[in-house]
Amino acid sequence: MARDAMTAGVTSPFGRGSSPAPPRRRRLLVALPLTVFVALAAVLGWGLTRNVDDIPSVLIGKPVPEFSLPPVEGRMLGLTSADLRGEVSLVNVFASWCVACREEHPLFMRIAADGTVPLHGLNYKDQPEDAKKWLDALGDPYTRTGADLDGRVAIDWGVYGVPETFVVGADGRIAYKHIGAVTPRALDETILPLVQRLRAEAAERQP
Helix, strand or coil: CHHHHHHHCCCCCCCCCCCCCCHHHHHHHHHHHHHHHHHHHHHHHHHHHCCHHHCCCCCCCCECCCCEECCCCCCCCCEEHHHHCCCCEEEEEECCCCHHHHHHHHHHHHHHHHCCCCEEEEEECCCHHHHHHHHHHHCCCCCEEEEECCCHHHHHCCCCCCCEEEEECCCCEEEEEEECCCCHHHHHHHHHHHHHHHHHHHHHHCC
């Protein structure tokens, strides 16, 4: 009786009248955070190792968006959707503040020097004077340039970031999208062979 009186006022650490969780439940409670952590780590690891070039574009096979842009400061020719019909061409999204754009620029200068394929520039959210100085300093490989000051046209093109390069067929449809700086391998093994194939297909369609 005395013992019952002594224990009557003691509160259980698990709550009054409660009992410790069963061992199986405790194990589940401990394992749940670990499982969530492992799942998140797997998702993040997949995202970090995924090749951004594999990100699909909903515009592949579709006509280029309708647009009309004035030229970059110091240039004479602007860029419109109508300019991208009639011949196979490349459209490069660039900016003076883009570090990766500087990496790929020598390749574009090579294309311009060789006359390999018309290359047009879509200048993304750049200050006019900065874009002018950048092209004056590094060289201007573009046949036409469009100053997309507010980035609205780039959004219509589905641009994820800068730089990006598009291959446009003679029919004005987007045939390919390269995300990130163009490398010599990407140029020689993917982009230029596609340009040649598109030219051959366009020639076959001509009467």
